[in-house]
Every structure is written in structure tokens, then in C-alpha cells.
Amino acid sequence: MAGIDIEGLATVYPNGVRAVDGLDLHVADGEFFALLGPSGCGKTTLLRTIAGLEAATEGTVRIDSADVTRLEPGKRGVAMVFQDYALFPHMNVSENITYPLKVRRVAPATRSGVATRTAGELSLQGLLERKPAQLSGGQQQRVALARAIASEGKVLLLDEPLSNLDARLRLEARTFLKKLQRDLGITTVFVTHDQAEALALADRIAVMDSGKLRQLGSPREVFARPSNTFVANFIGSTPMNLLPGKVTSESDISVVSVPGGSLPAATVSVPADAEVTVGIRPEYLTVASGDISGPALRGGVVVAENLGTQSLVTVDCDGTLVGVTVPEEAEPSPGSAVVLTAPATRVLLYDRESGELLARQPAPVA
Amino acid sequence: MTSASAPVRGRTPARDVAGLGVGRAFGFVAPAFLLIGAFLIFPALWTIYIGITNYRLTGVEAVSPSIVGLSNYTKALNDALFHNALWLTMVFVLGSAIIGQNVLGFTLAWIMRRTRPAVRRTVEAFVLLAWILPSTVVAYLWVAFFDRDGGTLNGLLGTQGTAWLIDYPMACLVVFNTWRGTAFSMMLYSSALQAVPPSQLESARMVGASGWQTLRDVVFPHIRGHVLTNTLLISLWTANDFSPFLLTKGGPNHESETVPVYIYNVALQGGELGYSSAISFLLLIANLLVSLVYLRLLRRRS
Numbered sequence: 302m303a304g305i306d307i308e309g310l311a312t313v314y315p316n317g318v319r320a321v322d323g324l325d326l327h328v329a330d331g332e333f334f335a336l337l338g339p340s341g342c343g344k345t346t347l348l349r350t351i352a353g354l355e356a357a358t359e360g361t362v363r364i365d366s367a368d369v370t371r372l373e374p375g376k377r378g379v380a381m382v383f384q385d386y387a388l389f390p391h392m393n394v395s396e397n398i399t400y401p402l403k404v405r406r407v408a409p410a411t412r413s414g415v416a417t418r419t420a421g422e423l424s425l426q427g428l429l430e431r432k433p434a435q436l437s438g439g440q441q442q443r444v445a446l447a448r449a450i451a452s453e454g455k456v457l458l459l460d461e462p463l464s465n466l467d468a469r470l471r472l473e474a475r476t477f478l479k480k481l482q483r484d485l486g487i488t489t490v491f492v493t494h495d496q497a498e499a500l501a502l503a504d505r506i507a508v509m510d511s512g513k514l515r516q517l518g519s520p521r522e523v524f525a526r527p528s529n530t531f532v533a534n535f536i537g538s539t540p541m542n543l544l545p546g547k548v549t550s551e552s553d554i555s556v557v558s559v560p561g562g563s564l565p566a567a568t569v570s571v572p573a574d575a576e577v578t579v580g581i582r583p584e585y586l587t588v589a590s591g592d593i594s595g596p597a598l599r600g601g602v603v604v605a606e607n608l609g610t611q612s613l614v615t616v617d618c619d620g621t622l623v624g625v626t627v628p629e630e631a632e633p634s635p636g637s638a639v640v641l642t643a644p645a646t647r648v649l650l651y652d653r654e655s656g657e658l659l660a661r662q663p664a665p666v667a
Numbered sequence: 668m669t670s671a672s673a674p675v676r677g678r679t680p681a682r683d684v685a686g687l688g689v690g691r692a693f694g695f696v697a698p699a700f701l702l703i704g705a706f707l708i709f710p711a712l713w714t715i716y717i718g719i720t721n722y723r724l725t726g727v728e729a730v731s732p733s734i735v736g737l738s739n740y741t742k743a744l745n746d747a748l749f750h751n752a753l754w755l756t757m758v759f760v761l762g763s764a765i766i767g768q769n770v771l772g773f774t775l776a777w778i779m780r781r782t783r784p785a786v787r788r789t790v791e792a793f794v795l796l797a798w799i800l801p802s803t804v805v806a807y808l809w810v811a812f813f814d815r816d817g818g819t820l821n822g823l824l825g826t827q828g829t830a831w832l833i834d835y836p837m838a839c840l841v842v843f844n845t846w847r848g849t850a851f852s853m854m855l856y857s858s859a860l861q862a863v864p865p866s867q868l869e870s871a872r873m874v875g876a877s878g879w880q881t882l883r884d885v886v887f888p889h890i891r892g893h894v895l896t897n898t899l900l901i902s903l904w905t906a907n908d909f910s911p912f913l914l915t916k917g918g919p920n921h922e923s924e925t926v927p928v929y930i931y932n933v934a935l936q937g938g939e940l941g942y943s944s945a946i947s948f949l950l951l952i953a954n955l956l957v958s959l960v961y962l963r964l965l966r967r968r969s
Contacts, residue, residue: 354869375875387866391888400884401874452874 303365303378303455303488304330305351310360311512312343312350320346322512323360328505331486333479335503337493339535343512344492345460351490352381352458365455375404380454384461386445388433394420394444395429401452419447423481439470443477450485457482459491463498475501496536500524508532526649530578530656533649539583539613542623546579546650548572554645556596561618563596565645571659578651583613585647586625588633589640598623598641605632616641711951718945724938732941739945749946751921752929756906758837759844759925764905765898767845772852772897777882779853780860791853798850806913809843813914836915836923843914844905852897859893860886892965899961903954926950 305328312321320343328334336344349355351362353374361370369377380401388397396403398419399412407415420429423443433441442462449457462478463471479502482489493499499506500520508516508523508531516528527533533541546557546564548571555566559579571577589597600618612632616623616639625641633639650659683692718739722732743749775794779787797805812819815830832839863886871881887894909927911917917924917932924932926946934943 352873354872373875374869374873379873381870381873383866383870385864385866387864387870389867389870389885389888392884400871403884404871404874404876404880448870 304328304332305456305488305490306361306363306366307351308361308363310347310350310362311358312346312355313358319512320355321350324512324514326507326514326517328488328490330488332488333482333502333504334488334490335493335499335506336490336509337496337499337506337535338509338515340494342509344494344509346512347509348381348458348460348490348492351456352379353377354381378455379458380449380452380456381458382442382445382449382460382462384464386433386441386465388441388444388448390433393430393432394425394436397433397444398447398451400448415451419451422450423447437470438466439474442466442474446478446481450487455488457487457489459489461493462491463493463495478502497538500536508535525647526658527580528658530580530651533580533651537582537584539608539624539626542579542581542583542586543651544579544581544621544623545653546577548575548577548650555650557648557650559598559618560621561600561616561623562598562641564598564643564648565596566648566650567645571650576653577659578653578656580649580651581643581647583624583626586623586641586643588614588625588627588631589642593640593642595642600639600641602633602635602637602639604635614639714944714947717941718948720941722941722944724935724940726938728941735941739942740949742942743946743949748921748924749926749929752924752926755837755923756925759840759908759911760902760905762837762841763844764848764901767841768848768852768901768905769894769898771845771849773856775849775853776856776860779857791857794850794853797847802910802913805847806910809839809914813839832915833919836919840911840914840923840925844908844910847910848901848905852901855893855897856890859890863889895961895965899958902957906954906957907950 305326307324307326310321310324310326311319313319322343324347336347338344346355350357351364353369353372357370361368363369364377364379369379389400392400395413395416398416399407402412402415416429420426423446425440425443425447428436428440428444433444436444442465459478463474466474475498482502491502500523503520505517505519506523507514510531516523516532518528523532524536527536527541530543533543544559546559548555548566549558549563550556550573555571556563557566557577557579564579564581566579586598598616598618600616600623603615603617603622605615606613607629608626609629611626611628614625614627614632616625618641623641627633651657652659685692687695717732719734719736720732721728721735721739723729775790779790782790800808810832813831815821815828815833818831820831821827821829867885867889868881871885876884906925907927908925909931911923911925912928912931915923917928921929927950930943930946930950933939933946937943
């Protein structure tokens with residue numbers, strides 16, 4: 302119903318910076334969609350262009366299949382929650398929530414009904430008379446969400462929705478946000494620089510860099526099979542190991558030699574002797590015990606960092622540092638020699654030059 | 668080790684933040700107190716004293732003035748020319764300060780907010796020029812502008828022979844003072860507008876608020892304190908402004924004689940120094956009352 306279609310969209314700033322550079326994107330109706338990328342990648346500009354706060358230089362934005370590219374923000378049927386929530390400090394919660402209705406000259410009686418109902422949906426009962434300054438960060442965010450919902454837009458845009466909350470509250474708000482989006486079923490696009498946030502919340506993630514789309518997919522796809530080394534580097538709380546490698550044998554299971562040994566790779570499309578970049582997540586590497594017959598990495602433990610339920614162990618493999626996560630209490634002591642193995646399906650091969658993913662077989666279901 | 672724990676001899680350190688002590692601190696502020704006393708407090712008290720005498724510029728009362736009590740004040744309350752001056756001052760303040768400078772200054776600041784920096788700086792420079800030029804220079808420029816024969820305004824409108832300063836003296840003064848003082852309001856509102864969070868303006872834009880709704884619901888609540896402070900300052904400055912004298916000398920026939928001009932005319936044309944001092948004191952009281960009203964409004968905000 303209210304999907305978003307973006308075609309060849311470019312937003313160029315007066316100083317010539319192409320913040321959004323020729324983007325095609327489709328957000329389905331009811332989808333929870335994340336725009337993810339490092340700061341300056343154009344994700345916020347894209348969101349603001351959808352909102353109409355920035356003018357598109359090229360291309361079109363369609364909401365609910367109506368072309369809104371040249372429409373004023375207020376006429377697009379889009380609601381937005383800003384990073385700082387942008388609550389009006391001189392209005393109380395009720396006035397803030399119903400401000401969109403006041404602008405449309407809705408009768409005060411109707412407005413107070415909407416305020417009560419929306420406040421109920423967002424557990425803000427009893428706070429309607431308070432001023433924003435008297436609310437906690439989480440409550441302020443819910444008021445901002447309530448105002449966006451009260452404006453009855455077809456699309457909800459969230460700019461860094463969790464970044465202004467402290468760590469503990471953030472987790473709570475994340476759960477709340479996901480449940481709210483499910484309940485309302487409203488098409489939602491949010492911007493974040495935090496990959497964990499995107500993975501946790503979104504139905505689909507668009508990873509952006511320099512105004513361009515680098516990968517589009519479900520959190521699982523983006524995490525397990527980053528389609529290039531940029532995304533591989535960006536996604537994951539512990540960064541993916543990217544090692545220089547060379548394909549040594551080519552059969553159903555290729556073997557790539559990397560510093561410190563070799564790894565298996567389930568790929569068929571790479572010729573032998575090809576120079577590649579080998580990507581393997583620390584979570585998918587295992588510290589092997591006993592003798593290993595197949596391809597493996599050998600090295601000495603440099604340092605072990607405690608991450609709570611597991612530890613990140615850094616292993617020196619012939620001068621290249623490789624990260625591997627091990628369960629708690631199983632961490633090898635620094636200086637000891639270890640053998641690392643990985644399942645062939647988890648080893649990804651990237652073109653050394655372009656950084657694009659080489660293996661093109663169906664994504665493994667984890 | 669024992670010597671380290673012995674108390675250090677010397678004066679006990681001063682307990683204030685700067686560590687000066689009362690004596691030296693007073694030494695630092697004494698020059699300022701002397702200047703304020705000599706040039707502000709003494710003349711003010713002197714004016715109040717003269718206000719209850721029949722002191723004159725010339726004649727017997729110039730040599731030996733006598734105390735006349737409050738008769739100068741009762742005279743002012745029944746003086747039609749003083750009433751006229753009060754009325755004209757109110758018109759002048761309302762027209763050129765509260766409406767003219769305020770509205771024009773805010774409008775300029777609001778428009779300049781989104782223009783290119785080069786345009787903004789140029790406009791600001793020109794507006795500021797009107798503010799920093801000496802009154803005598805500015806008055807001469809405006810006399811030339813309004814002149815009956817060969818004046819710029821008549822040249823622009825093709826209305827040779829219209830004596831603007833004689834036919835419409837108050838309107839001329841209001842236009843003149845608006846032009847002269849707008850810079851201050853513009854600068855003050857420019858910085859005030861920067862204190863309005865952009866995301867709040869954008870929030871209003873997202874829900875489709877019109878320009879007027881945005882101003883009313885988002886901008887003015889944020890800059891209310893600035894509006895009050897600015898209005899207070901420019902009202903007081905305008906009420907006490909003497910430059911109307913440079914354009915019209917209060918004429919023709921007292922038609923543009925604001926209170927400061929009237930005080931000057933009474934004191935130096937009429938020579939009644941005692942009476943003019945009494946009127947000065949009344950103007951001071953009026954300023955004080957206006958300030959108190961503004962301060963009360965400001966406090967109600969918080």
C-alpha cells in the first residue's frame with residue numbers, strides 16, 4: 302500500500318558534494334527499513350530527501366505510488382522523528398502530540414481525544430500535562446513518536462532514533478520501537494550508524510557509503526554474506542578478518558592459502574592461483590583441539606579480550622593478526638600455539654581489486 | 668618531617684574567589700565608583716534639587732535661586748505643551764521603536780537567515796552603517812533627503828516643493844528613527860533566531876505548518892525573552908532620543924516636540940532650568956515605570 306519507490310535519486314549540495322548519488326531503492330509497505338553507514342555516507346541526506354527537507358537534484362521519490370519529489374514536506378503524508386526529538390519546550394505533552402492536528406485546525410475536543418489515545422498506545426498516561434523538560438529521555442522519545450503517529454502519515458521516518466539515549470535505556474527503547482512498528486504496521490525508514498541497531502530492528506538493511514548503496518538485504522544476509530569488503534568491515538561487533546589469500550586448489554571445495562596456513566572455501570567460480578581477499582568472521586572460526594587433517598590456520602595467541610559470555614582472542618598467523626571468538630573459560634593462554642578451523646560455507650572470497658564478493662552460491666541458512 | 672607539618676606563617680588567605688580580600692577589591696572598583704558618582708549620581712541628584720527651585724539661565728534667579736517646592740511639578744501637570752510632548756513621545760516610541768524597529772529588524776533577521784552569507788553580510792553592513800554614523804551626520808543626510816527644494820525624496824517622487832519636515836514632521840521622525848535604529852533589533856534577532864533549534868522548525872514544516880503558524884508556535888515562544896529585552900531597550904533609547912531636534916527643532920509649532928526636545932527648549936530657549944529639571948525627573952520616572960513593567964513581564968516567563 303504505502304511503499305516508497307526511489308529511482309535514480311541524487312541530492313547535490315550547493316558546494317558540489319553528491320550526498321546521495323544515483324540511488325534506486327524500494328521499501329515495501331509495512332517494512333521496517335534501516336539506512337546504515339558511517340557518518341557522512343549520505344544516509345541522513347537520503348532520509349531528509351524522502352521527507353522533503355532536502356530537495357532532490359535528480360530522480361524521483363514516490364510514496365504510495367504518488368510522485369512526491371517536488372512536494373512540500375507537509376504534503377507528503379510523511380512523519381518524522383528527529384534525532385533530538387524536536388519537542389516544543391513551551392508546550393506540554395498533550396499539545397506536543399496534537400500539534401499536527403492543531404496545524405490542520407482540528408477541533409480541540411477531537412485533539413484531546415487523540416492525545417489521550419496516542420499517549421495510551423505509547424505508555425505516556427499521566428504525563429499529558431508535563432513539559433518536555435520534566436520527562437526522561439525515553440519518555441521524550443515516546444512523545445516524539447506519539448506526535449509522529451498522531452500526524453497519521455503513511456510513512457514514518459526516524460533519524461538516529463536511539464542515539465540520544467543512554468546504553469541501558471537504548472536496549473529497552475529498541476525493543477519498544479520494534480514492537481510498536483509491528484503493532485502499527487506502518488512503513489518505517491530509520492537511519493543509524495550503529496550496525497547492531499540495524500541488525501536488531503530492521504526487516505531489511507541498506508548499507509550506504511559515499512552516497513551509494515553498497516548492499517541491500519535482510520540482517521542475516523548482510524551479516525553472513527557481506528557483498529563486498531566495505532560491508533564486511535562495517536557489519537559485526539567484532540570486525541571480520543580480511544586476509545590476503547591465494548586459491549590453491551579448485552574443486553567442489555577450494556582451498557585458499559592465507560598467512561599461517563589455509564582455509565576451505567565453498568566456491569566454484571574462482572580459478573586456481575587467483576589472488577583474493579579471504580573474509581572470515583571471528584565467530585565462525587573455531588580453536589581446534591587435537592590433530593587437524595584439513596585446511597587450518599596455525600599461530601600463537603597474542604591477547605585475549607573478555608566480551609562477557611565469550612572472549613575475542615587475537616592470534617598471530619605469520620605476522621597477520623586474526624581474531625577468533627571462543628566461549629568463556631575456554632580461552633587459550635597468551636603465547637600458546639593454536640590451530641584454527643572454519644567451515645567452508647563461512648569462508649568468503651572477495652576480488653582483491655574491486656573488493657566484491659566472488660562466491661555466488663545460495664546463501665547458507667544459519 | 669616535623670617541619671613540613673608545622674603551620675605556614677603569614678596572613679590568612681582571603682576567602683573570596685579572586686583571593687583579593689575586601690581592601691584590595693575595593694581599591695580595584697574605586698575608580699569606577701568615582702566616575703559613576705561624578706558623572707551619573709551627582710548630576711542626577713543635582714537635577715532633582717534644581718527641579719524644586721526656580722533656577723533660571725539668566726536674571727535674578729540665576730544668581731540666587733529659591734526653593735519653590737513642588738510647584739514646578741504642578742505646573743507640568745497643567746502644561747498643555749508638556750502634555751503635547753508626552754503624547755508625541757508616545758507616538759514616536761510606538762511608531763519608530765515598538766513597531767518600526769522591532770518589526771523591520773525581525774523581518775530582516777528572518778529573511779537574512781536563509782540568504783547567502785555574502786548577501787547577508789552586505790545587508791548587515793549597510794544597516795549597521797546607519798547605526799554607527801554620528802547623529803549630526805545622519806541628521807544632515809535626512810535634512811537633505813527631506814528638503815523642500817532639491818531634496819532626494821522630492822526628486823524620487825517628483826513632488827518638488829513638498830516640505831516634508833514641515834508638513835509631516837512626526838511621520839518623518841518615525842521613518843528617520845526606524846531607519847536609524849533597526850540595526851540593533853536586526854542584530855539581536857539574528858542571534859536570537861540562531862537559538863531556535865533547526866529540528867523544531869523542520870518539525871513544524873513536516874506537519875505542514877504555514878509560515879505564520881511556525882512563527883507563532885515555534886519561533887516566538889523561543890525568542891520571547893529577546894523580544895521583551897529588545898523592546899525595552901529601544902523604547903527607552905527612543906524616548907530619550909534627542910536627534911529629532913536636529914531635524915525639526917520640535918517644530919513647526921511644537922508639532923514634533925518630544926519630551927527631550929521640550930526639555931531642551933524649555934531650558935535653553937525659555938531659560939527655565941528649574942522647570943526643565945522637573946520635567947527631566949518626570950521623564951526618568953516614566954522610564955523607570957516602563958522598565959518595571961517589562962521586568963515583570965520577563966519574570967512571568969520563568
